Amino acid sequence: MRLTHLEVTDHRNIAHAELHPDPHLTVLCGPNGQGKTNLLEAIWLLTGGKSFRGSKDAELIKRGCDFSVIEGAFETQDVEKSIRLTVGSRQSQRPGRTGKLNGADVGRAAALAGNFQAVVFEPDLLGLVKGGPDGRRRFMDSALCQVYRPYLVALRRYMRLTAQKNALLKSYDITPNGNMLLDTYDEQLAEYGALIMEHRCKFLAAAAPIAAQNYKDISHGAEVLALNYQMCTAAPTAAALTEKMRAMRSAELRAGFCLAGPHREDLEILLDGQPARVFGSQGQQRSCVLAMKLAEATVVGDLFGEHPVLLLDDVLSELDDERQTYLLTRMGEHQTIVTTCDTAAFARTNGKIVMVKGGVVEEA
Numbered sequence: 001m002r003l004t005h006l007e008v009t010d011h012r013n014i015a016h017a018e019l020h021p022d023p024h025l026t027v028l029c030g031p032n033g034q035g036k037t038n039l040l041e042a043i044w045l046l047t048g049g050k051s052f053r054g055s056k057d058a059e060l061i062k063r064g065c066d067f068s069v070i071e072g073a074f075e076t077q078d079v080e081k082s083i084r085l086t087v088g089s090r091q092s093q094r095p096g097r098t099g100k101l102n103g104a105d106v107g108r109a110a111a112l113a114g115n116f117q118a119v120v121f122e123p124d125l126l127g128l129v130k131g132g133p134d135g136r137r138r139f140m141d142s143a144l145c146q147v148y149r150p151y152l153v154a155l156r157r158y159m160r161l162t163a164q165k166n167a168l169l170k171s172y173d174i175t176p177n178g179n180m181l182l183d184t185y186d187e188q189l190a191e192y193g194a195l196i197m198e199h200r201c202k203f204l205a206a207a208a209p210i211a212a213q214n215y216k217d218i219s220h221g222a223e224v225l226a227l228n229y230q231m232c233t234a235a236p237t238a239a240a241l242t243e244k245m246r247a248m249r250s251a252e253l254r255a256g257f258c259l260a261g262p263h264r265e266d267l268e269i270l271l272d273g274q275p276a277r278v279f280g281s282q283g284q285q286r287s288c289v290l291a292m293k294l295a296e297a298t299v300v301g302d303l304f305g306e307h308p309v310l311l312l313d314d315v316l317s318e319l320d321d322e323r324q325t326y327l328l329t330r331m332g333e334h335q336t337i338v339t340t341c342d343t344a345a346f347a348r349t350n351g352k353i354v355m356v357k358g359g360v361v362e363e364a
Contacts, residue, residue: 001117001306002335003043004080005073010062011087012038017361025331025351028339035359036339037122040311043337044120046072046083047146048099048112052120057087057096066092074116077306083116085109110152117146117308119297121290121315128292129276129285133266140200140267143207143296147303151199158192159263161185166257186245189261190238196262197236204229204267206302207295214291218326223284225276225291228268232260287323290315294330301334312338316345 006019013035019026028036037053041060044052051060061068067088074081084100097109106112127135145152165185172178208227215225233240241261245252248260258264269276269288276288301307310331315338316324324345331338331349340346343353355362 001301001304001308002075003046003072003116003309003337004075005071006039006043007071008039008042008069010065010068011042011060011070012062012068013359014038014042014361015062015359017359019354019361020363021335021337022352023335025335025346025349026337027343027346027351027353028337028356029341029343029353030356031341034357035361036356037313038359039356039361040120040122040313040337040339042070043072043309044118044311045070045085045087045097045109046074046112046116047118048109048115049142049145052122058089060087061089065089072116076115081115083112085112110156113145113152114147114149114304117300117304118311119143119293119300119308120311120313121293122313123315125289125293126282126285128289129269129280133264136267136269137263137265139292139296140203143300144199144203146308147300148199151196154192154195158189158196158261161189161192162258162261162263165189169252169258170256172253182249186242189258190242190245193241193261194236194238197231197233197241197265200229200262200265201231201236203299206299207292210298211291211295214294215287218287218291218323219284220322223271224273225288226268226270226273227292228270230266230268232262232265283320283323286319290319290323290327297334307334310334310336310338312336314339314341316340317342 002023003021008014008017019039028039030036041051041053067086070085072083082102085097086094087097088095099106099109099112101112101115128139141155145155168175168178168181168185175181204227211227212225233244244260252259271280271284276285280288297308297310315327319327328349
């Protein structure tokens with residue numbers, strides 16, 4: 001997987017910019033707040049996923065404009081493809097994110113999933129270890145949504161059904177045939193939930209040992225990293241999930257929301273058998289995230305048949321010299337686009353330097 005050309009129009013602070021990334025390493029350099037992360041975000045949006053910054057679509061559009069356009073050309077398995085992504089405001093004819101693949105309209109941007117793959121590493125990802133289960137579920141879902149279109153469909157339908165069931169649980173006392181409706185919801189939730197759990201299991205079975213080896217390399221064997229999927233049932237099957245939801249029915253009626261299912265699961269991150277969230281130092285926690293994201297890139301590459309593009313947002317400033325050296329070494333293996341305020345650390349690489357200032361991109 002290699003991005004060959006990027007053109008961005010009216011995306012955040014970027015009125016217009018073009019980028020021709022190096023096949024191996026491209027360094028986006030400039031002061032903070034100039035648009036480096038905006039370029040990385042634009043590349044990520046070509047995957048069909050939402051912004052990794054958690055932004056709403058309207059926030060992606062340059063102020064005063066009705067829409068933004070992101071166009072990317074890339075090579076995948078020796079085939080050239082192109083994606084055109086349009087983000088429209090509520091005032092535009094087509095609000096939200098819509099896409100074209102090789103010139104053909106695909107509708108909503110989510111339909112682009114499975115064509116262009118990328119893995120992003122940014123400073124806020126420390127919350128993957130320190131934060132709540134939601135971020136760790138997103139770690140699994142983000143990788144799987146890029147590779148398996150059916151996973152993305154199942155996840156969206158599952159979350160929609162969960163919201164509808166929550167509404168029913170809150171109004172159960174005044175809803176005719178409420179128990180029958182709950183049975184119907186549980187039947188559908190079990191179908192989609194089992195698919196989600198099954199693919200999460202497969203993903204982690206592949207990613208966990210790779211992440212453990214990555215951490216060993218980063219820390220020189222100082223600790224052992226382990227990832228454990230805390231599934232809500234004993235097995236990732238519709239029957240097991242149905243049984244679990246039936247057992248939780250009374251508790252759900254008291255609580256007023258769903259208490260069982262993949263939306264309540266977690267990913268346990270352990271260092272030498274202890275929770276990294278509690279016992280890991282900030283350096284150890286950051287190393288966990290780095291090991292996990294590099295493992296994600298490897299697994300996505302194995303599943304898709306080629307390595308995704310690595311997007312690294314100002315990560316070196318948060319790492320010590322040994323970890324910087326490790327990451328710089330890994331950068332040369334596949335196409336990587338990285339942002340930094342200081343190019344000094346990249347003096348020992350052959351990366352292409354691109355200056356970004358005030359939303360203007362200048363290739364050195």
